[in-house]
Amino acid sequence: MSVAHTGVTPQLSGPCGDDDCGIRDVLDRLGDKWTVLVMVELAKGVRRFRELHRAIPGISQRMLTLTTRRLCRDGLVERTAYPTIPPQVEYRLTPIGLSLATAIEGLAGWSREHKDAMEAARSRWDAAHPGEAG
Template identity: 80%
Template sequence: MSVTNTAVTPQVDGPCGDDDCGIRDVLDRLGDRWTVLVVVELAKGVRRFRELQRAIPGISQRMLTLTTKRLWRDGLVERIAYPTIPPQVEYRLTPMGRSLAATITGLADWSRAHKDEIATSRETWDTQHPGEVIT
């Protein structure tokens, strides 16, 4: 498969595991780097596209567009387009998106609280396992 291939991997037909039906797809979306950052930012309130882009360092216009469209499709974000020139678009979390934001915010808080400990643990591991590369 080429590096530029962006096709979606087809879902395999067959019996579902216990909780596997649809859960992988949802977790893939929630585990996406940009999804988490967009949801955390929208938890602070309504944002226009450019406000979101400025608030999330490193996100490209294309990735923000894809991420907001996916969240909109999933029912986590509401998109409101105003018929102005130039067009103005606002994004806000839906009630389901707000319930997700509470969970993600807790995870973000945990990450901030433990980032130094994790960094120390990684340094210790790297010292004890020189030359072993984990990607």
């Protein structure tokens, strides 16, 4: 842009035009460190809390609780508590959770397919731009 430029830059519309299509909400949820891992595990079938906890290395009980609670609130996961001693809780994907899991699997497939190309591009960038790796 030149120093003399005084025009107003037009506002570009996002992927949904001027309407909010909810993409920010979805990206915020998927950008969470644990959400995708929980969704992937639940795409395999119904899981009890302990099964989820064991299947996702590094997640704390508290973080698993918060993540499943958020997913339930968003309507992506259904929580069923059974009145047993000790209480048993099961989690399953809802129909919209299943549809999102399908989209996540597509993204995961894309990631696997392009992983080597992205690593090669990073190596080329790092070699051409020392100290600018991000």
